[in-house]
Amino acid sequence: MSRASIKALTAQRTLAVAEQLVQTRGYNAFSYADIARALGVTTATLHYHFPTKAELGKQLINRYRTQFEGALIEIDAAYSEAREKLKRYVGLYAKVLHDGRMCLCGALAADAATLPKPMRSEIRHFFDTNEAWLSAVLADGRKSGDLHFEGPQRDAARYILDILEGAMLIARSNDDFSRFDRSTGRLLAEFMTA
Amino acid sequence: MSRASIKALTAQRTLAVAEQLVQTRGYNAFSYADIARALGVTTATLHYHFPTKAELGKQLINRYRTQFEGALIEIDAAYSEAREKLKRYVGLYAKVLHDGRMCLCGALAADAATLPKPMRSEIRHFFDTNEAWLSAVLADGRKSGDLHFEGPQRDAARYILDILEGAMLIARSNDDFSRFDRSTGRLLAEFMTA
DNA sequence: GTCTATAGGTGGATAGAC
């Protein structure tokens, strides 16, 4: 781990709690007081590590994207077939949902209009990362005959991301996670059928 | 119009402004003060018409769903082909997006965990209405050979709704409405191809 | 129906002691 990413224990715990709060309640529905209560510290302590909520939010997304990129690298290392990679990719989102959470950036996207610019940029970065990885998998799958779809890979990648975020959003609000599995199952079938 | 739905002018204007605020900023990012400023009245006046924010929110969704049902009835009256109905249905969402807004219930779904139960019930009601209408259109389209899809109509209907909400969410957060059009275009093509 | 005035609470954020 690089020196730049070494963080004090309280800072790490703050990020973990804040992440969970954003994913379950949304950016505008959590406060420094919520985190302080969970950690057993005061809000002044939190402001020492993260001067502003905007800064905390930015680092939150950055960390989330970095961890996500790590998971994508693991998939690339463990599987060679495009359709298997796509399945595991969907599995990443399913795991988040099963943990009772919304995708961090999906949750933040809903409040995008109220967020500071740096946070909006980080959110785009996360979506761009998804799009790039998916595009590569789709290109590979199309070439090998493993996956089937019409039009540009980029558009198909965005389509997949749209479904994942939408299915999470609706499944959570309806308290029925099986809806996510049925929708993503349909999605996978669509790309795996000639 | 039934007597029960007649509302004082200020109440009507309040609902219109509040709706726009929720759709653009989210439930937890707007206040009675925002509405009061827009209408040129005091917050006390708003509380006369809507005692609590929860009550305002509930009536907001109820009104939205009622208007939406009216639009669905219009579609049914104007078109007979299932694929044409489906196109117009997607057009309803496109219109909301083009107005710079998120679907009201999609926006609220993101904050669902922080909402009072009556509001959550109204949100479900909206999604159920979508699902029921779509299921009927899909059943009809499959019967006439106008639409093509695998599995239960209900699952396909939910799949469509998931994409619409997800595509809106991402398109808005990326400030690129054309993404919505490309994803929904792909969706329509999927159901119209044998 | 709308106002003034205000209560009671919580929000993010800071100064300065330890």
Place this chain on the structure above:
DNA sequence: GTCTATCCACCTATAGAC
């Protein structure tokens, strides 16, 4: 690094005059 104490802005909501 963490604390106590505090500021000021904003929130939802209410009482009572007009």
